[in-house]
Amino acid sequence: QKEVEQDPGPLSVPEGAIVSLNCTYSNSAFQYFMWYRQYSRKGPELLMYTYSSGNKEDGRFTAQVDKSSKYISLFIRDSQPSDSATYLCAMSEMRANSKLTFGKGITLSVRP
Amino acid sequence: DGGITQSPKYLFRKEGQNVTLSCEQNLNHDAMYWYRQDPGQGLRLIYYSQIVNDFQKGDIAEGYSVSREKKESFPLTVTSAQKNPTAFYLCASSTRFSGGNQPQHFGDGTRLSIL
Numbered sequence: 199q200k201e202v203e204q205d206p207g208p209l210s211v212p213e214g215a216i217v218s219l220n221c222t223y224s225n226s227a228f229q230y231f232m233w234y235r236q237y238s239r240k241g242p243e244l245l246m247y248t249y250s251s252g253n254k255e256d257g258r259f260t261a262q263v264d265k266s267s268k269y270i271s272l273f274i275r276d277s278q279p280s281d282s283a284t285y286l287c288a289m290s291e292m293r294a295n296s297k298l299t300f301g302k303g304i305t306l307s308v309r310p
Numbered sequence: 311d312g313g314i315t316q317s318p319k320y321l322f323r324k325e326g327q328n329v330t331l332s333c334e335q336n337l338n339h340d341a342m343y344w345y346r347q348d349p350g351q352g353l354r355l356i357y358y359s360q361i362v363n364d365f366q367k368g369d370i371a372e373g374y375s376v377s378r379e380k381k382e383s384f385p386l387t388v389t390s391a392q393k394n395p396t397a398f399y400l401c402a403s404s405t406r407f408s409g410g411n412q413p414q415h416f417g418d419g420t421r422l423s424i425l
Contacts, residue, residue, distance in 0.1 A: 206350070232413060234416075239419070240417050240418050240419070241314075241400050241416035241417050241418045242400070242416045243416070244413050244414075244415065247413050251356045266326075270312075286352070286353070294407075295407065297358075297368070298355075300353040301352060302351060302352035303352060
């Protein structure tokens with residue numbers, strides 16, 4: 199089992215839809231969880247960053263962490279065509295020399 | 311504006327040739343990273359540097375080399391020993407090397423192809 203699994207997609211939704219993107223992981227030591235957004239031919243940009251369990255909201259975006267199920271989600275409300283991008287989850291342990299482990303990414307397309 | 315600059319945007323390599331990818335940051339970050347991104351593979355860590363004059367191998371270092379002579383700069387050389395170099399290369403930095411406690415910020419990448 200890979201350390202981080204992400205739905206491969208691609209995912210296509212109509213404008214205004216609620217989008218749910220998910221990752222599962224196997225390493226119970228992961229404490230920091232991130233979502234990156236990557237537009238075509240660009241580098242990833244940090245979208246959401248959470249520590250341990252719980253929810254975090256930023257505008258139309260909500261990140262959710264369920265450590266008991268080893269499952270994280272990113273919800274996008276009122277999706278817009280400008281949300282069309284690849285979304286990568288990433289996570290790491292708390293220890294000082296822990297590296298980031300990335301999911302493979304899912305490509306989202308929001309149709310006008 | 312502070313950020314990470316990667317150059318060139320596109321690079322072509324001939325057989326048997328070494329090529330160097332540039333990465334410069336003006337964020338005053340101590341830690342810098344090189345990743346390789348292939349379709350359907352996610353990001354894989356090539357090398358990282360926690361501080362000037364220090365660097366460590368990542369998960370796929372074979373066929374690559376780096377240097378860290380200045381805090382701002384972390385160039386990556388793709389050597390002729392790397393038999394499958396075609397990929398999108400991403401440079402990142404963080405305040406210090408401390409896992410997720412220090413989120414990483416990325417440049418816009420260099421796409422390397424074989425002639």
